[in-house]
Amino acid sequence: MTEESDFPKSIGRPATNALVAAGYTELNQLVGVPAKDLKKLHGMGPKALGILQAALTERGQRLG
Template structure:
């Protein structure tokens, strides 16, 4: 049985990665359905990081919430 990695976020920059980790998000699948508004409110999360997250989620057939 394959284990789920503890941390599999794409390279989005240190401030955005720290912001996600502080909010409890360490895996990409945890972000599926999370609202963009909630993520934008995190200190360190900018439009470039959000775009990279959207693209990485789309590759897995997932998406952020509205």
């Protein structure tokens, strides 16, 4: 993908690509999005979801 995102690099390329393909390009866009919806994205696994939640928690935010 050529689009830039601010997702943690540690979630991996497949998870990053899945998020970008779904229209998410910034971490703050995931605030309130249900984890069960993100799990449906091809390439998004429990490890990536945990990393995303941890990154949001650092900002005082969370998944839905």
